[in-house]
Amino acid sequence: MAMPVPEPAEHGVTSWPGASNTLGSEPSAYLRQHADNPVFWRPFGDEAFAFAAERDVPVFLSIGYAACHWCHVMAHESFEDQETADYLNAHFVPVKVDREERPDVDSVYMAATQAISGEGGWPMSVFLTPDGLAFHAGTYFPPVPLPGRPSFRNILEAVHEAWVERRDGVEQNARGLAANMADAQLSGAVRLDGPPEVLDAALLPDALMLLARSEDPDAGGFGDAPKFPPSAVLEFLIRHAAVPSDTADAARDMAGRALAGMARSALRDQLDGGFARYSVTADWSVPHFEKMLYDNAQLLRVYSHWVRLGGNEVFPAFEAAAVASRCADWMLESLTLPDGGLASSLDADTVVDGVHHEGATYLWTPGSLRDALGPGDAEAVARMMNVGAKGTVSHLGSPLHPARELSDAEGRLWERVRPELLAARNQRNQPARDHKVVAGWNGLAVSALAEAGAILDRPDLVTAAETVAGYLAVVHWDSGSRLLVRVSHDARARGIGGLLEDYAFCADGFLALYAVTGTKRWYYLAEELIEAACSRFVENGHLADSTGESAQVFNAQGQHAALDPFDNATPSGAAGFAGALLSYAAYSGSHEHRLMAGNILGLLPPLATRAPRVAGWLLATAQAGLAGPVEAAVAGPDSPLRRELHRALLMSPSPGLVVALQSDDDGGSPADVDEVPLLLHRSGAPDGSPQVYLCRDMVCERPLGEVSQVQSRLVGMASGG
Template sequence: MAAPEPAESGQPAESGRPNWPGASNALGSEPSAYLRQHADNPVFWRPFGDEAFAFAAERDVPVFLSIGYAACHWCHVMAHESFEDQETADYLNAHFVPVKVDREERPDVDSVYMAATQAISGEGGWPMSVFLTPDGLAFHAGTYFPPIPLPGRPSFRNVLEAVHEAWLERRDAVEQNARGLAANLADAPFAGVVRLDGPPEMLEASLLPEAVALLARSEDPDAGGFGSAPKFPPSAVLEFLIRHAAAPSDTALAARDMAARGLAGMARSALRDQLDGGFARYSVTADWSVPHFEKMLYDNAQLLRVYAHWARLGGNEVFPAGEAASVASRCADWMLGSLKLSNGALASSLDADTVVGGVHHEGATYLWTPESLVDALGADDAEAVATMMNVGAEGTVSELGSPLHPGRALTDAESRLWERVRPVLLASRNLRNQPARDDKVVAGWNGLALAALAEAGAILDRPDLVAAAEAVAEYLADVHWNSASQVLVRVSHDSRARGIGGLLEDYAFCADGLLALYGVTGATRWYRFAEELILAACSRFVENGKLADSAGVSAQVFNAQGQQTALDPFDNATPSGAAGFAGALLSFAAYSGSHEHRLMAGNILSLLPPLATRAPRIAGWLLATAQAALAGPVEAAVAGPDSPLLRELHTALLKSPSPGLVIAVKMDDGAFPAGEVEVPLLLHRSGAPDGSAQVYLCRDMVCERPLSDVAAVQSRLAAMAAGD
């Protein structure tokens, strides 16, 4: 049976076609590629907004809300089967107001109606199909509905007819159930519970070893990762495990081993494109052997950072640092080669499907048969590669073939063979039809990429990646940030910001990325931009002492969540906005000396105790931030004249795995641009009396005796990580 992407009364005219004013599809000029994909449907789609709901109230019909995203395979399937079908479209247009939402553009809409869908149907995923009252309350929902009934799943037409009949015949019951569901969502655990106007609870260090032990219970020690199929890359959890491994403790080795198995399992699997280095969204099998082929910026940004951090940690025998560095480098190359736009920003995703002969085929670009390998390589190399990369006569994905993946470490001889044939296979594959790209730019995801590119560039000695990070930062400053209104816009397309103001996650991820870029480059403008974002976020998302994921939510979303502001602390495909904000606040407080912002970070971390001891897999970034907080975080100020020693000291800091380390650089002979002032961590820091550069290692702005020797700095950082 087909499955969704996992997770995540008017009357017809006599002709059967609607004839009300303005009856047309209204998606043609939308910035979202997903919405534009549906612009030619016979369904009279409207974007989410007051106009659509007012139209539903005027006609006294429900809203049919369809939520998906451009790279979603089953979204394409349902579109072809139902939304492109004229008869289905006529019925939908006659009895509903159809509204289409890109979950990547409007995660605030997706989040509340996903919760409603899970409560109503017991499942969640995309495409998501939700039926709403004209004031935005959900009363029926599901995910993918086929064109004909399947075991356990009614047809889409059956559902439409049943909902229409219930709306006409049982309206009171429908509206009462909708109000009850909204009330239940308002009472959900953690809904709006973070208060930032009081002293935080003390963070117990014992929580982190407990989380490691609990994670071990759900680990798949054979394939790596956690849980069973479908299996998603646990990026935030891996970041926590790497940070925990860097701080000596009784559970540090267990954390290191778990991280190694997860990183090795993904790197050597079909989840990672063995030819171009990008990672797919998830695997439909527990051993990572059959990916779901869409490639998302947010996954690859997070995994680039994690693999670079593992290389910085030094790896282990299960997954060596050199292999991790290679994985990270090729992942970065894929991001810049496949997603980088001419304006310097990064596009959102590549589609799961490839269109061949007008038909969508999942993963068609990436699949190989023994015959296609022979065509590309010749018989001898093809046979060896087929054996090495698990390509058999019967395709593991479809009749089109199997993805290339060894599922294990290659021998030295196999590695030499692979490095020889890989460019040939990639060139051959590039001649095939390619998946479509969603060119919309999402602020928060570019913030994740900004951090990853900056840090990976420093760790891997690749200044081109740092330059790419600077280009992303320039784009965010020029296109997404309105300095006059202090608003960060979430989405842009064709270098023009459009749509809603950014969510908490957008401000948080961008600020975190900018602080990472400042630590690598020492360019004060990036620190100041991060500061502006953090101060704007504090003003925008904190009301009456409570933190929320969004500000100025639509009336419909507000109604659907029981007329409450909402905060979701759980990581999903990306860290939660709350966790991301806690991390950004912690780093900012370390640079600025602001106890107010340090206390705010501590208040958000108060969410951690019940999550760490019950569900650490959905609290990875909170755990990673807590690890940084318990380490200090350590503040490093490098000061002195521009010299080889200053650059060596700076590089040593950038390559230190100290959890949460923040780095600032001050050149004694450098002048600040007009209007700029020093980063507070650098105030009163200078080179040594003999004129050489030195490093101040501090906690909470209290610094130790400065050091001018690289080995001494490295030794002291290790001791501080151990709690000394």
């Protein structure tokens, strides 16, 4: 039964029994940003939906994240407005969600928003029945009507009227949308308990040609504005370029243009090396300034892999190495937390005199350059870095970016003035940092730091990867309950269990770290995560992204477990899991896990031929699978030669190559029962010198003892020999 409507309180805010803004005690930085709103926000959960059912009113669900510029805008315009808050409190139960903490909530209601409105993004505004079914949705709504977009108050009044006057129709439409979403999930379901289809190798060049149609050959990247870093697609292009074929050169050229375009643009902070979330212009000249851990981790990895591939004339390997190295430095300097985890992001906005200004920290004018450098250097830098009298972002100025390769003289000038400009910029107000640690994103960072450290010959990055991995192992992973928790704050795990992507990215990170260090702990942690994921996310032979953490989410997707095959800002959980399964199978010899990876790759054919831009990691994993993958075991006691052999393997661009290094405490014993399976019964040469075994499906060729032999044979195996 609906609760009676109370009389308005004297101060003008409708006062429901038990209603208040309850976000002040939430650890999420995004939720705490809204703790002082006059809106009676509640966190997502059963209690909020039960309150809506008790009051017989809809839930207003607002989803965003701490670094989101337009989230700040809508908060200031509407959620801080007392009159709007009064109306919202009187007729709805307002619920706030940090999409980074609850991607399961974000994913299902983003699908609903796109189905209802034809658009998606953040802030996301969704109206739900008390059992969680979506019936109306949009993104940002302004405080006053604009051409083609009603005001937020218009929307609230229209939804309230529909709920009161046309309730049956509203609920019927909500049930129909949930059923449609269930049908879509069932049509794209992945079964892991049957034989996989044989992957057609022709899919990969076909996908490459389709990617070429959407490439921007001038600025690099794909599509028009807004333009996002295509990290997963770049990984596929780099892997494809490493395998001799008729399309390898096209893949290399496409990757080089994108990597060069981003590296020389405003998307990349030319002072500190971090990458912004995306560009609002097609030529990468005006970034949206939030800096996310997941973007920078993925880009660090692909720039490092470009170095390993050898680069090309468009974007030389030495330039990529500098980009990767500075990106790694930014990640560690800006996001490392005291307990060893990496924070999620830096905000898009900088608060100056109490007002949010997008990108204010990063913008320059000719005058501010003169203040920092003096007139001579300032004029040269302004010309070189596209800083004019009129700001390209706002009246506060323009970001620094050359939009081209610098000449030798310009490069010397830039290296001389960059520290001065960075020091001057550090004196400004800085954007806020979201301190929450997300397991999956830290897993991406472990992979990137470990591999970059090996490729760039920077042991400090490998050490950093071990620190982050150790944090995940201690804070996020409970080996007793076999549960990985998605989020931690102040070194305390909290909230929901990890999603499929968290298990996949962490397992992949641990395997990458094992390949670089040979420390068996990381291999066995990856194994535990993969086994736990197989138990947690596979039900009745079907794979899902989550395990029903929320009844409302389950209802909204038609009471069927959902699996989203599309890459977004990060690879899809399914694609990430396929990659981790493929690597693990190569180490362990498990045909069961290899078959599971093959079943997931069954998602690829329709995506590769229709939408390869959202299937980059599936394509990259397929490339690894078709290449073998090649398994390399380095056996024998530690010595300079063993380190050279190990490095030669780590520097190979062979797709999907997995590297196992015999631990020094094994004494080279082939009978060690705790050894990684790929190393079992492998030993050094009779004279004690180290050897490399190159294998496929645990069937190994004769061991090799010279670096040149290993390098030559890897090239031959990549060519199919």
